[in-house]
Amino acid sequence: MKKFAVLALFLLFVGCAVVAYPKPWNDAMHALDQKTGYHLPYLPDIAFRLGLDLKGGVHLVYEADMSAIDSASRADALSGVRDVVERRVNSFGVGEPHVETTIADGKYRILVDLPGITDVAQAVKQIGETPVLEFKLPDENVDVNPTPAQEKQITDAQKTERAAALDVLDKALENKGANFDALAKEQSIDAATRDNGGYLGFVNGDDAEYGGYLDSIVSKHLTPGVTNGLYEGTSRIHIMKYISRKVETEPKASHILICYTGAQGCQTERTKDEALKLIRDLKAQATKANFADLAKANSDDGSKTDGGELGYIPKGMTVAPFEAALYNLKNGEISDVVETDFGYHIIYRESSRKETYYELAHIEMPWTTASDVVQVDPWKNTELSGKNIKRASVAFDQNSGAPYIMLEFNAEGADLFGKLTSENVGKVIGIFLDGQAVTTPTVQEPIYGGTASITGSYTLAEAKMTAQRLNAGALPVPISVVSQQTIGPALGQSSLDKSIDAALAGFILVALFMILYYRLPGVMAGLALLFYAAANLALYKTMGVTMTLSGIAGFVFSFGIAVDANVLVFERLKEELWSGRDLPSAIQEGFHRAWPSIRDGNMTTLIATAVLYSMSTGFIRGFALTLTIGVLVSMFSCMVVTRALMTRLGKIKVFRKRLFYRGMTK
Numbered sequence: 001m002k003k004f005a006v007l008a009l010f011l012l013f014v015g016c017a018v019v020a021y022p023k024p025w026n027d028a029m030h031a032l033d034q035k036t037g038y039h040l041p042y043l044p045d046i047a048f049r050l051g052l053d054l055k056g057g058v059h060l061v062y063e064a065d066m067s068a069i070d071s072a073s074r075a076d077a078l079s080g081v082r083d084v085v086e087r088r089v090n091s092f093g094v095g096e097p098h099v100e101t102t103i104a105d106g107k108y109r110i111l112v113d114l115p116g117i118t119d120v121a122q123a124v125k126q127i128g129e130t131p132v133l134e135f136k137l138p139d140e141n142v143d144v145n146p147t148p149a150q151e152k153q154i155t156d157a158q159k160t161e162r163a164a165a166l167d168v169l170d171k172a173l174e175n176k177g178a179n180f181d182a183l184a185k186e187q188s189i190d191a192a193t194r195d196n197g198g199y200l201g202f203v204n205g206d207d208a209e210y211g212g213y214l215d216s217i218v219s220k221h222l223t224p225g226v227t228n229g230l231y232e233g234t235s236r237i238h239i240m241k242y243i244s245r246k247v248e249t250e251p252k253a254s255h256i257l258i259c260y261t262g263a264q265g266c267q268t269e270r271t272k273d274e275a276l277k278l279i280r281d282l283k284a285q286a287t288k289a290n291f292a293d294l295a296k297a298n299s300d301d302g303s304k305t306d307g308g309e310l311g312y313i314p315k316g317m318t319v320a321p322f323e324a325a326l327y328n329l330k331n332g333e334i335s336d337v338v339e340t341d342f343g344y345h346i347i348y349r350e351s352s353r354k355e356t357y358y359e360l361a362h363i364e365m366p367w368t369t370a371s372d373v374v375q376v377d378p379w380k381n382t383e384l385s386g387k388n389i390k391r392a393s394v395a396f397d398q399n400s401g402a403p404y405i406m407l408e409f410n411a412e413g414a415d416l417f418g419k420l421t422s423e424n425v426g427k428v429i430g431i432f433l434d435g436q437a438v439t440t441p442t443v444q445e446p447i448y449g450g451t452a453s454i455t456g457s458y459t460l461a462e463a464k465m466t467a468q469r470l471n472a473g474a475l476p477v478p479i480s481v482v483s484q485q486t487i488g489p490a491l492g493q494s495s496l497d498k499s500i501d502a503a504l505a506g507f508i509l510v511a512l513f514m515i516l517y518y519r520l521p522g523v524m525a526g527l528a529l530l531f532y533a534a535a536n537l538a539l540y541k542t543m544g545v546t547m548t549l550s551g552i553a554g555f556v557f558s559f560g561i562a563v564d565a566n567v568l569v570f571e572r573l574k575e576e577l578w579s580g581r582d583l584p585s586a587i588q589e590g591f592h593r594a595w596p597s598i599r600d601g602n603m604t605t606l607i608a609t610a611v612l613y614s615m616s617t618g619f620i621r622g623f624a625l626t627l628t629i630g631v632l633v634s635m636f637s638c639m640v641v642t643r644a645l646m647t648r649l650g651k652i653k654v655f656r657k658r659l660f661y662r663g664m665t666k
Contacts, residue, residue, distance in 0.1 A: 005644045013531045020537035057115040058123060061483035064108040072261065073391075078108045081479060085110055104615065110479060124481055133386025135420070136379035136430040143376070150373045157368035165230055165237045165365045172239055172363065177226040180241050183363055189236075190364035198364070202246065202357035210238075214358055217242050237367045243359040248315065251352045253326055254308040256282055256294055257301040259343030264464075266300065266343060267391075279337050279344040286334050291348045300343065302395035302406060310396045312353055317403065318396075318460055322347070379430055384420055388413025392467040394460070395453070403463035405439075405454040414450030422446035439466065499552040506556045507533060510563050518570050524645040525566040532562050532630075532637040539629055551622035558630025561605065565638035569594040584650035591643050598638065602631050 018025040064081055066074045078101050086099040089112060098113040114123055146154060168187050172180050181197030188194035205211045217227050217240055224243050231238040259266035260275035270278075282294055292307025299308050315323060322345060325338040329349040338345045371378075391408040409417050420429065421443045430440045431454070439454050454466070511529055514522035536555060540547065573590035581589065609631070612624035 006648050009531070009641055009644055013534055016531070016534040016538040019541060020534055057113065057486075058120050059483075059485040060112040060114070060124065060481060062110040062112065062479040063482045064110065065478045065480070066108050072267075074108060075103065076264075078103070078110070082110055085112065085479075089114065109482070120484065120486055124484070133389065134432045135382050135384040135417075136432055137382055137420075137424060138428055138430075139378055139380040142378055146370045146374050150370070154368050154370060154373055161237065161366055161368060162230070165239065168363060168365065169226075169228075169230060169239050172226045172241070173228060177241060180226060180361065180363070184361065187365065188363045189366060190362070193362070193364075198241070198361040200360045200362055202359050204355060204357050210360060210362075213238070213240060217358070217360070232367060235367055235369050235371070237365045239363040239365070241361040243361060245356060245358045248355050248357055249352050250312045250314050250355050251326055251329070251331070252312050252350045253310045254291060254295060254348045254350060255301065255303070255310060255322075255345045256286070256291075256299045256308050257343050257345050258282070258298065259300045263343040264341045264394075268300065275344055276337070279346060283334075283337055283346050286346055286348070288332060288334070288348065291334065308348070312355075314355065316460075379432075382416075382420055384413060384416040388416060390450075394463045394467050403460045405463060405467050407452045407454065409450045409452075411450070414448070417450070417452060418446065418448040421452075499549060503552060503556050506559050510559050514563060514566065520649065521566075521570050521573070521646065524642055524649065525563065525570075527645060528566065528637045528641040529559070529562060531641050532559075532633055535633045535637070536626075536630060539633070540626075543629075545622075545625060545629075547626075548622040550620065551626040554623040554626035555630060558627055558634060561602070561631055562634035562637055564601065565594075565598045565634060566642055568597050569638065569642065584647070587643075587646045587650045591639065591646075595639065598635065602635055605631050 062085070064078055066077065069077050082099055082101045089099055098111075100111050102109050102111060168183060172183050184194050184198030188198050190198070193199055200210065203210050203214070205214055213231050216229070216231070224241075226239070226241045231240055256279070258270075258275045258279040259268060260270045260272045261268060262272070263275075278298070282298060286294055292309070295304055295308030298304075301308065303310055313323075313326065315327070317323075318326070319340045319342070321338055321340050325335045325345075326347050326349060329335055329347065331349055331351050333349055335345075335347040335349075338347060388409050389407060390410045390413070393406050393408075394403050395406045396403055424443050425445060426443065428440050428442050430437055441454050507529060511522075511526035514525045516522065518525070536558075539545070545551070569590050572594045573586055576586035576589045576593075577583070606628060609624040609628040613621050613628070
């Protein structure tokens with residue numbers, strides 16, 4: 001054992017303790033700051049996530065009717081329905097709603113937790129409505145022009161809004177923009193960025209929403225700062241802050257994709273092993289000269305017609321394994337086989353370019369327009385709807401590498417879409433899901449053949465999400481409530497209080513037993529249990545574990561498992577002392593000989609928890625998760641923490657006396 005092992009473990013314990021309960025640390029840092037002016041960082045006081053049985057709310061279980069869906073598409077359909085349900089749940093405005101799916105025994109279910117919800121009937125009604133996908137055209141017969149009275153209303157509102165925005169701009173310019181973050185949190189109406197001080201990240205001139213502002217922003221501020229002026233969007237006013245810029249090297253890439261049954265968006269009967277064999281064969285053949293031909297002949301991606309070419313690919317536009325492999329290549333190199341959710345790839349990095357990105361933040365404020373005042377629906381329905389979509393999937397543009405949505409219609413839908421696009425070239429077609437516009441592309445030319453693409457400034461995650469929404473609206477997947485559970489907040493608080501009492505009682509009783517029975521080793525085991533408790537609670541916070549009654553049961557139960565390992569070690573230690581060994585060598589041998597039993601016993605528990613977690617849902621999974629964490633931490637607390645403490649004691653002469661070790665002599 002290393003010389004400073006005990007000190008290192010003590011510091012680790014302190015770290016876990018302050019993560020689990022940061023208030024004492026923050027109070028101490030505040031006092032230090034007040035007395036000396038020396039400032040150390042405060043720790044965020046993140047609350048433990050509590051399940052419905054501890055916080056109160058509604059737990060709903062829905063079952064999806066997959067009778068009309070082929071088996072290969074059911075998982076994707078369920079995922080799409082989950083997204084629709086989650087968007088509806090988010091509209092309730094509840095804190096920490098949770099939606100998950102489960103597939104077991106041929107049943108496809110959606111589990112919904114709504115903390116704090118009281119109107120259960122309304123929640124059930126809103127969640128359970130069938131998703132509606134619609135294709136609409138602008139209604140040219142609708143008069144969207146405001147009346148003179150409405151024009152005055154718009155002008156008056158804009159005057160007030162501009163004055164308010166200018167006032168915020170003046171405040172933002174003070175002290176070189178030092179209070180910009182606070183103003184964004186207080187004034188911005190952009191819910192997606194205001195909590196992060198209005199931070200937008202890095203954008204370039206291609207950005208559909210903010211790229212048009214860049215020339216003006218950069219010309220006003222060659223150095224970082226708040227730009228002195230307002231930027232009017234179609235329905236918002238923006239106060240912009242230029243933070244920095246960077247020049248990125250963007251690779252130009254081609255790829256060959258070989259997918260298999262179960263991969264995302266894959267329509268093939270090829271098995272995973274068959275796909276792996278094929279991609280390895282292609283890798284062995286691939287050169288810079290024949291890569292495009294191999295892609296045209298073999299790739300399962302929409303880019304195959306262009307020889308697998310994806311164009312220039314900025315960071316964040318592809319899934320992580322693909323991006324990591326691409327950016328690790330040099331120009332002219334071909335990658336090894338790369339696996340993603342879409343299947344197996346080999347990637348050819350052709351060349352690269354330099355692209356400038358600007359880091360921005362903004363304060364978004366309201367700006368009244370005619371659409372806010374003239375309350376008419378500017379869209380009209382067409383005959384084409386979600387029932388006519390056969391499938392939606394993600395593909396990549398061969399020039400820019402940007403992801404887009406591919407639509408595949410059934411026979412009736414292909415005819416309707418061909419007619420719709422031929423009659424509306426140069427016009428917009430709106431695609432709506434649940435009454436909200438998913439996308440509004442402009443028709444470039446008539447589209448026949450039953451396929452179409454939806455392009456836009458999508459990230460890969462957004463493109464996948466949109467495809468799921470379209471699939472959810474297209475597939476006839478009705479859902480019905482099969483279980484409903486309501487828990488009042490008073491009952492939840494009572495359960496939480498009793499659970500905390502049970503955990504404390506369990507800890508005290510276990511520690512007391514170990515001290516009375518084993519004396520000094522029992523004290524060391526008690527200290528190890530303190531470390532064990534702090535580490536578990538810190539992991540629950542950092543991992544975002546949702547605590548339920550069953551989860552707390554798993555935590556309390558794992559106390560006993562944590563002690564089991566110490567008992568095995570101490571009993572083995574007695575045998576080594578009986579055989580005539582001195583204390584230091586008996587300690588080392590005791591831990592060494594006890595380890596196989598500890599390892600095997602805990603492995604059987606971990607196998608059981610793995611089965612519980614993978615084949616169950618809800619509260620049972622919570623029990624399995626906390627018990628798994630507890631078992632893993634218990635092995636560390638015994639074999640590292642207890643061992644370090646006992647080894648240290650064995651080197652101190654006064655603690656070698658046998659009176660400290662009950663039962664250690666015959």
